[in-house]
Amino acid sequence: MNTTNDYLTFTVPLTIEAHRIAQQFYERHSNLQKAKQVYLNTLAVYAVNFYLRCLGIETDLEASDSWHLAMQTLANTADLWIESLGKLECRPVLPEAQVCYVPPEVGSDRIGYMAIQLNQSLTEATLLGFLPAVTMEEFPLDRLISLDSLLEHLSQLTPVQPLRNPESEYKKTSHSQLLTPHSSVKEPINLNQWLQNIFDVGWQTVEAILELPPTELAFNFRAAHPQMTNTPTTIKRGKLLTLGRRYEDRQIALFVGLTPTTSSELDISVEVYPTGGQPYLPRALQLKVLDEQGDALMQAEARNTKTIKLEFSGEPGERFGVSVALGDVSITEAFLI
Numbered sequence: 001m002n003t004t005n006d007y008l009t010f011t012v013p014l015t016i017e018a019h020r021i022a023q024q025f026y027e028r029h030s031n032l033q034k035a036k037q038v039y040l041n042t043l044a045v046y047a048v049n050f051y052l053r054c055l056g057i058e059t060d061l062e063a064s065d066s067w068h069l070a071m072q073t074l075a076n077t078a079d080l081w082i083e084s085l086g087k088l089e090c091r092p093v094l095p096e097a098q099v100c101y102v103p104p105e106v107g108s109d110r111i112g113y114m115a116i117q118l119n120q121s122l123t124e125a126t127l128l129g130f131l132p133a134v135t136m137e138e139f140p141l142d143r144l145i146s147l148d149s150l151l152e153h154l155s156q157l158t159p160v161q162p163l164r165n166p167e168s169e170y171k172k173t174s175h176s177q178l179l180t181p182h183s184s185v186k187e188p189i190n191l192n193q194w195l196q197n198i199f200d201v202g203w204q205t206v207e208a209i210l211e212l213p214p215t216e217l218a219f220n221f222r223a224a225h226p227q228m229t230n231t232p233t234t235i236k237r238g239k240l241l242t243l244g245r246r247y248e249d250r251q252i253a254l255f256v257g258l259t260p261t262t263s264s265e266l267d268i269s270v271e272v273y274p275t276g277g278q279p280y281l282p283r284a285l286q287l288k289v290l291d292e293q294g295d296a297l298m299q300a301e302a303r304n305t306k307t308i309k310l311e312f313s314g315e316p317g318e319r320f321g322v323s324v325a326l327g328d329v330s331i332t333e334a335f336l337i
Contacts, residue, residue, distance in 0.1 A: 008148040010127040012047040019122070021046065028069055030263040031313065041066055041078035044092035044116040047125035048080050055151065058083035066090075073265075074289065074312035075298045076103040079110070084159040086111040093117050093128070099138045105289075105298035105310055107134060111157055115144055135303065188319060188334035191266070194235050194258055202239050209238040209253050210275070234259045240275065244329050247282065251275050254324060254333070264315055266337060270322050271309045272302075281305050282326050290321035290332070 022042040029035040045066050049059050063081040065071035079087040089110045091100050100115040114130045129144030132153055145153075189200050236257040243250045257269040270289060274281050281302040288299040289310055297320070300308045314320065314337045323332045 007129075008146045009129070010051050010147055012050045012125045012127070014043055014047070014118075014123055014125055018043055018046045025069075025072060029073065030265065031261060031267075034073065034313070037076055038072045040092040040118065041072075041076070041090075043118060043122065043125060044078050044090040045080050047116050047127060048088065048090040048114055051127055052080070052082065057154070071297065074314075075105045077106055079106065082111065082154070085154060085157050089113045091115055092125075093141065095120050097141065099140055100144075101138050102134050102136075104137065104300035104308060107137070107300055109296075109299065112150075112153060115141060188336040190336050191256075191258055191268075192316065192337065194237065195260070199237055203237040203256075204239070206236060206238060206255070209240060209255075236269075239333070241324055241331050243282070243326055246329065247326065250278075250282065252281065252285070252324065254322065256322070256335070261313070265313045266315075267311065267313050268337075269309060269311045271307060272324060273307050279306065281308065284326060286323070286325045288323040288325070290323055292319045294321065296323075 022039045025042050026035045026039045029038055045061070045064065049061060052059050060081045060083060061067045064079050064087070065075065065077045066079050071077055078090045078092065080090055082088055087110050089102070089106050089112070091102060091113060093100050093115050095117065097117065100113075102113060110133075112130050112132050113134050115128045117126045117128055118124075119126075127147060128141060129146055130150055130153070131139065131143065131145060189203070193199070234257055236255055238253050238255040240251045241254055243252065253273045253275050255269075255271040255273065257271070259267040259269075261267055270287065272281060272285070272287050283302060283304070285302040285305075285308075286299060287301075287308045287310060288296045289312060291297050298310045298312065300310060302308060316337055318337045319335065320337075321332050321334045323330060325331070
């Protein structure tokens with residue numbers, strides 16, 4: 001324990017065992033950037049798990065997304081499952097960092113966010129504090145609440161059933177049917193065909209979706225949103241989604257991008273943008289990436305948000321879905337890699 005001006009932190013030694021686990025996860029990822037990300041996330045989760053165990057709080061590493069290869073690949077997650085309460089996000093920060101980064105896919109569905117500072121040699125991890133919730137992708141470390149308030153925060157949470165998703169019944173009757181191979185609904189979009197320059201009806205170029213002439217796109221849109229246009233190695237297509245009469249038939253643009261890697265994996269991006277001259281997405285609009293069973297692997301919600309972007313990797317033969325929802329309106333697209 002470290003106490004400075006009544007502010008409590010806690011330093012955990014990163015043992016050989018901690019590095020052994022991190023190294024095992026590291027070696028299972030062919031993408032070097034992803035492997036390094038997973039290594040640091042693993043050390044941060046290990047440190048928080050050690051601390052909570054010292055306090056007598058029950059945790060379950062195996063029930064945490066951060067401890068599973070598929071979720072490590074799909075999302076930048078560093079969660080720790082606390083029994084009967086839910087997921088506590090454990091974000092690593094490097095030495096001398098002044099802010100903590102929270103990826104969009106973990107910006108909700110968490111009971112709290114902890115910042116864990118790793119020293120230069122990765123021999124120690126210092127738990128700097130926590131926040132009950134976050135509203136932005138980066139927050140200053142000086143906004144953290146002292147660790148001595150963590151127990152009080154956890155005691156005020158409503159117990160939940162382990163790993164139960166409150167939307168599961170809805171997904172069983174909608175998303176999961178869409179993603180099931182033998183479903184009677186339309187076939188999933190085959191992304192392998194996109195690599196062969198074959199595109200499904202309704203999936204158009206960025207220029208066509210945004211109705212911009214090539215010159216305007218080149219000088220204006222590309223400058224404002226360089227990640228949106230195709231590169232020599234990235235294929236991107238978009239589709240207009242209508243939110244229905246309740247929202248005055250307002251449309252948003254859904255974009256899916258593919259980037260082949262040196263391995264058999266594809267790096268995939270999913271983005272939503274406002275259209276019709278609107279500067280922001282509708283407030284509370286949700287973007288989710290779903291697995292074959294219709295469970296959310298990643299999700300983000302618009303506040304005063306211009307765009308939402310989720311990124312993950314997948315291998316040939318894998319299926320996933322993309323859900324865009326606002327209120328009681330939900331639109332889901334299914335994909336096959």
